[in-house]
Amino acid sequence: MKTTLRIIAFLFFGVFTLQVYAHHAFTAEFDRNAPINITGKVVKVEWINPHAWVHVEVEDESGKTVWMVEGGTPNTLIRNGITKKTLVPGTTIIVRGYQSKGKLCLPRCIANGRDVTFPDGSKVFMGSSGTGAPRDGADPREPNRE
């Protein structure tokens, strides 16, 4: 009987968990299988709810590309130590995150940011918790399950 209950519990929680995560905002917009590292200069920061946006200009042999990187709420960023004084235009940063599902940068390159590394080497979580983003260890408050 115990085994039967375990199987039922597994099916219920397994299926319902999948349902919740399958429809989450992160998976609707971003590809968890397309991690990306963006190194470039901050050109614009939008401190708006519900997500702050950091525009990063990447320069390579093909020219300049601006990536729009979605962060957590402004309050979340501030709590993590990312403020208007630390994230200023002109700063070179490295953002680790995930590309949008449309990877062709049309009409623009968009990514979901997980953490940001500043010129002094400090790395700070810049994403959102509990939004369906991969539990990749970027969020120090979230247990790493993957």
Added chain:
Amino acid sequence: MRKLGFFLILFFISLEGYTKKTEENSEIHDLMAYLLDPAAEAIWNSAGYVITEEGEFNLEPTDQEGWDKVKHGAKVISESSHLLSMPNRAVDNVQWVTFSMALKEMGERALQAAEKKDSEELFKVGADLYQVCVACHQIYWVKEE
């Protein structure tokens, strides 16, 4: 083994019911998509800052028309709490209604901020509003198109 088969049948019947119920909740989906989302956007897009190398730009409304749009969004959010709590829409009478009433409070706070033209307070309300949205969506989720 027979018991296992019986429970599996029960499971798939309940799963089918769950899926049907989710699909039938298009009323909630529409309420979110056509009322709450645009109303929340009106609040979120009217408070905050954009910083570029040229300087800092405040997103607060610059005229009465802009503040009136915020008031409209605020009122839609507070009144939507009642629409969400209608007996045929409320998924339960405890958490669902609690979250709905939290929306009412958010709407009322946003309205007060807009009446005072207090963009700092509106920014705070916008952050709190999002927390209510996330907390509710983590428990209840309406199927997307």
